[in-house]
Amino acid sequence: MFFSSKxxxxxxxxxxxxxxxELTLTKNGATxxxxxxxxxxxxxxxSGEITDxxxxxxxxxxxxxxxxxxxxxxxxxxxxxxxxxxxxxxPQAQGKDIMEQVRYEAAQYLPFxxxxxxxxxxxxxxxxxxxxNMDLLIVAAQNEFILNYMQSVxxxxxxxxxxxxxxxxxxxxxxxNYGQTDEPVAIFNFGSSxxxxxxxxxxxxxxxxxxxxxxxxxxxxxxxxxGVTFEEAESLKVSQGQSHEEPEETRTFMNMALDYVTEExxxxxxxxxxxxNGLNITKAYYTGGASLTxxxxxxxxxxxxxxxxxxxxxxxxxxxxxxxxxxxxxxxSPFVSxxxxxxxxxxxx
Numbered sequence: 001m002f003f004s005s006k007x008x009x010x011x012x013x014x015x016x017x018x019x020x021x022e023l024t025l026t027k028n029g030a031t032x033x034x035x036x037x038x039x040x041x042x043x044x045x046x047s048g049e050i051t052d053x054x055x056x057x058x059x060x061x062x063x064x065x066x067x068x069x070x071x072x073x074x075x076x077x078x079x080x081x082x083x084x085x086x087x088x089x090x091p092q093a094q095g096k097d098i099m100e101q102v103r104y105e106a107a108q109y110l111p112f113x114x115x116x117x118x119x120x121x122x123x124x125x126x127x128x129x130x131x132x133n134m135d136l137l138i139v140a141a142q143n144e145f146i147l148n149y150m151q152s153v154x155x156x157x158x159x160x161x162x163x164x165x166x167x168x169x170x171x172x173x174x175x176x177n178y179g180q181t182d183e184p185v186a187i188f189n190f191g192s193s194x195x196x197x198x199x200x201x202x203x204x205x206x207x208x209x210x211x212x213x214x215x216x217x218x219x220x221x222x223x224x225x226x227g228v229t230f231e232e233a234e235s236l237k238v239s240q241g242q243s244h245e246e247p248e249e250t251r252t253f254m255n256m257a258l259d260y261v262t263e264e265x266x267x268x269x270x271x272x273x274x275x276x277n278g279l280n281i282t283k284a285y286y287t288g289g290a291s292l293t294x295x296x297x298x299x300x301x302x303x304x305x306x307x308x309x310x311x312x313x314x315x316x317x318x319x320x321x322x323x324x325x326x327x328x329x330x331x332x333s334p335f336v337s338x339x340x341x342x343x344x345x346x347x348x349x
Contacts, residue, residue, distance in 0.1 A: 007022060007023070007024065007033075007071055007073075008022075008071070008073050008074065008075045008161060008162065008342075008343060008345050008346065009021070009022050009069060009071045009072070009073060009074045009075065009158070009343065010022070010023070010074075010075055010077075010169075010339045010340065010341070010342030010343030010344075010345075011060070011074045011075065011076045011077070011153070011158075011339070011342065012076075012077050012166070012169075012338045012339035012342060013040070013045065013050065013056060013060075013076065013077070013149070013152070014040060014045070014191055014192065014338075015040060015045045015046070015047070015048065015191065015192040015193045015194070015214075015216075016039070016040055016191070016192040016215075016289060017037055017038065017039055017040055017289070017335065018037070018038050018039075018040050018056070018059055018060060018063065019035075019036065019037050019335065019336065019338075019339035020034075020035065020036045020060070020063060020064065020067070020069060020339065021034070021035045021036075021336065021339045021340055021342070021343040022034045022035075022069065022071055022343060023317070023340065023343040023344060024320060025344070028316060029176060029177075029315075029316025029317055029318070030176065030316065030317045030318075030340075030344070031317065031318050031319065031320030032317060032318070032319050032320055032321065032324060032329070032340075033320050033321055034067060034068070034069055034321055034324075035067075035321075035324055035329070035336075036063045036064075036066070036067040036069070037332060037335065037336075038059055038062070038063045039059075040056070040059065041055035041056060041058070041059050044056050044059075046193070047080050047081060047193045047194060047212060048078070048079045048080020048081070048082070048083070048193070048194050048210070049080055049081075049082060049145060049148070050148040050149060050152055051148075053148050053151040053152040053155065054155065056152040057151070057152045057153075057154075057155035057156040058156075060152065060153070060156035060158070061155075061156040061157055064156065064157070064158070072157065072158045072159050073158075073159055073161045074153055074158045074159060074160050074161060074162075075161060075162035075164050075342045075343065075345040076149055076153055076160055076162070076163060076164065076342070077164050077165060077166040077169050077338055077339075077341075077342050078141055078145070078146070078149065078163060078164065078165050078166065079165065079166040079167070079194055079196060079210050080145070080194060080210060081210065081212065082112075082141060082142040082144075082145035083139070083140070083141045083142075083145070083165060083210065084109075084110055084111075084138075084139070084140045084141075085137065085138070085139050085165055085167055085168070085198075085205075085208035085209070086106075086109055086137070086138055086208075087124070087135060087136070087137050087138075087206060087207060087275075088102075088105050088106070088109065088135070088136050088138055089130065089133045089134070089135050089136075090102070090105045090133060090134065090136065091132065091133055091134075092132065092133065092134050093134075098121075099119075099121075102119065102121050102136065102138060103119060105138075106119055106138050106140060110140055112142055116142060116143055116144070117140045117141060117142055117143060118140070118141050118143060118146055118163075119138065119139070119140045120138070120139045120140075121136045121137065121138045121139070122136065122137045122139075123135075123136055124136065124137055124204050124206070125202075125204060126201060126202060126204055126206065137204075137205055137206075137208075139165055139168075141163075141165075146163065149163070162345050164342055164345060165208075166189065166196050166210075166338045166341075167189075167196045167197075167198045167205070167208040167209075167210070168198075168205060168208070168341075169337075169338050169339075169341030169342045169344075169345075170187050170189055170196060170198060170287075170337055170338060170341055171187075171198060171200055171205045171341070172341035172342075172344045172345070173313055173337050173338075173340050173341035173344065174187055174200060174285070174311070174341075175200075175203055176316055176317070176344060177312065177313065177314075177315040177316050177317070178315070180202050180203040181200060181201060181202065182201075182202065183201070183282040183283075184199050184200070184201045184206065184276070184279045184280065184281050184282060185199070185200055185201075185281065185282060185283045185284065185285065186198070186199050186269070186281045186283070186284040186285070186306070187199075187200065187284070187285045187286075187287070187311065188265070188284060188285070188286045188287070188288070188291070188308075189286075189287050189288040189337060189338060190214055190215070190286065190287070190288035190289070190290035190291040190293070190296070191214045191215070191288050191289065191290055192214050192215050192216055192289065192290060193212070193214045193215075193216045194210050194211065194212060194213075194214055195210070195211040195213055195214055195265070195288070195290070196208075196210055196211075196288075196338075197209050197210070197211055197265070197268050197269075199272060199276075199279075199281060201279065206276070206279070207272045207275075207276070209268050209271070209272075211264055211265065211268050212264075213260070213261045213264045213265070214288075214290045215237075215289060215290030215293060217257050217260060217261055218237050218254060218257040218258075218261075218290075218293055219233045219234045219237050220233070220257075221253045221254070221256055221257040221260075222236050222237055222250060222253045222254070222257075225249070225253045225256075226247070226249060226250070226253065236250045237250075237254065237293065237294075240254055240293075240294035240295070254294065254295065255295075258295055258296065258299045261296070262299055262300055262303050262304070265300065265304065266303070266304060269281065269304065269306075281306055282306075283306070283307050283309065284300075284304075284306050284307065284308045284309070285308070285309055285310070285311040286300075286308050286309070286310060286311060287310070287311040287313070287333075287334050287337045288334055288335070288337070289334055289335050291310075291334055292334060310334075311337060312333070313333055313336055313337045313340055314329070314330070314333065317340065
């Protein structure tokens with residue numbers, strides 16, 4: 001996807017944690033020069049949207065300084081309901097006519113005013129529609145949403161060189177580690193409040209969608225049904241995967257959330273299938289902090305009849321900084337895929 005020797009600092013601003021990473025590309029892959037993970041400020045983000053840019057900026061600035069980062073050129077990832085990534089098919093066009101046509105076509109699909117978004121596109125080599133048409137992957141984000149991210153980065157003393165999308169960052173890190181696939185494969189990044197879902201084929205993203213489900217839904221289900229605080233519910237949820245003795249009803253409410261999350265995933269897969277011209281998903285990879293939720297992967301395997309495999313972000317990435325503990329990096333591997341994908345981008349591109 002996007003590989004270069006020009007370093008850029010990857011910045012993943014998530015609802016539960018903020019990650020920074022800097023990589024150096026090598027002939028055999030890449031090395032991690034620096035990395036940091038801190039908890040996101042409480043109530044500063046909501047479903048991928050920054051609600052308090054100042055608090056987020058303070059967290060980024062403190063982590064940057066504490067971990068001795070030097071590069072202030074940042075690639076920041078976007079996700080959430082204010083960001084749309086969609087494949088469209090439209091008549092062939094050239095030069096300036098493409099963007100004009102893209103804006104017209106995008107306006108038919110976007111759930112918000114085309115005049116209030118920043119729009120970009122990538123022409124796909126694979127064409128699944130009519131031969132006289134061209135397939136494009138369009139990316140649109142609401143300007144107000146982007147502004148909050150830009151404010152957080154700038155107030156942290158950094159420069160936003162690239163605005164990326166988390167699902168496309170996942171595509172970057174997948175291709176670096178696994179190469180190109182001849183059959184469609186899905187990647188699921190289960191976060192706190194969102195799940196990034198994308199499908200890749202022959203090195204291209206042919207489908208992308210952010211599903212509004214994540215670890216929050218399990219915690220919330222326990223909290224509201226058992227009458228405990230959110231913090232207590234989170235502790236009960238985590239204990240489910242650690243063989244601790246917990247109230248029996250905890251498992252009941254966990255299963256209710258499992259059914260709901262699985263159904264939302266199924267609906268998104270069905271939506272993909274309806275527009276894929278028979279390009280069925282043959283395998284799925286999973287990552288993200290919420291993928292550690294007890295029973296989630298087993299439930300998805302059984303319900304969706306698609307083999308799920310843990311995504312390994314370190315197949316071709318090694319530690320280049322002796323101060324970084326390899327065992328710690330392995331421990332947090334479910335949390336790092338997006339930020340490493342962002343750090344693979346090229347400054348100025």
